[in-house]
Amino acid sequence: MTLYPMTAKGADLLREELKYLKSVKRPQIVKSIAEAREHGDLKENAEYHAAREQQSFCEGRLQDIEGKLSNIQIIDxxxxxxxxxxxxxxxxxxxxxxxxxxxxxxxxxxxxxxxxxxxxxxxxxxxxxxxxxxxxxxxxxxxxxxxxxxxxxxxxxx
The missing domain is CATH 3.10.50.30 (Transcription elongation factor, GreA/GreB, C-terminal domain)
Known part of the structure; x- marks a missing residue:
């Protein structure tokens, strides 16, 4: 297991980003996907595909942050x-x-x-x-x- 050295301020910023992604960004994306689905045919629905791409990026970033936070070594x-x-x-x-x-x-x-x-x-x-x-x-x-x-x-x- 690799420990990531980080300052206390850096860890706080990562925690804030995690909270934002979970409580604000993720719900926005889910809403965008639902709205795009209502437009019908998903094959040619650019809004749907863009929202799914955003969702993929967001989930990847969430996993990245959670992984780093579980392996950080805070040095103050x-x-x-x-x-x-x-x-x-x-x-x-x-x-x-x-x-x-x-x-x-x-x-x-x-x-x-x-x-x-x-x-x-x-x-x-x-x-x-x-x-x-x-x-x-x-x-x-x-x-x-x-x-x-x-x-x-x-x-x-x-």
């Missing part, structure tokens, strides 16, 4: 002592030593990753390069543009 760094070490769930600020560009990332589970919000997957090259390192360490991270040297300037357990 806010309850840990900050020793300056980069671990799953920490928020890390790094500075590119060549460009002086500063960026902050939170290392999260695969399902939580959202680069637009600076949430990076624990399996990403940047996260893999940072995990296990400590505040003030210099790290070399392989990027598409080659190896880049960064300094860890902040490690937060928030």
């Amino acid at each position: 760094v806010t309850k840990m002592t900050n020793n300056g070490k980069v671990i799953f769930g920490t928020t890390v600020t790094i500075i590119n030593l060549k460009t002086d560009e500063e960026i902050t990332y939170q290392i999260v589970g695969q399902d939580e990753a959202d680069i637009k919000n600076n949430l990076i997957s624990v399996g990403s090259p940047i996260a893999r390069g940072l995990i296990g390192k400590s505040l003030d360490d210099i790290v070399n991270i392989q990027t598409p543009k080659g190896t880049v040297e960064f300094e860890i300037i902040a490690v937060e357990y928030i």
Whole structure:
């Protein structure tokens, strides 16, 4: 059995999506299928086929979420002592030593990753390069543009 590491916030978001799919989306789809059936011949009924496709997608997503929730390992760094070490769930600020560009990332589970919000997957090259390192360490991270040297300037357990 594979455990999926996840932050407490990520687990809450998955639970909310599950609740929405079960209590709102699924009933809407059932209603759409019933309405489409009333139109008669199902072979050429585009609304019926679209609703069935939506139903299939929804049920697949429900199974996916339920499977992940049954195998998650919630890691809450806010309850840990900050020793300056980069671990799953920490928020890390790094500075590119060549460009002086500063960026902050939170290392999260695969399902939580959202680069637009600076949430990076624990399996990403940047996260893999940072995990296990400590505040003030210099790290070399392989990027598409080659190896880049960064300094860890902040490690937060928030």
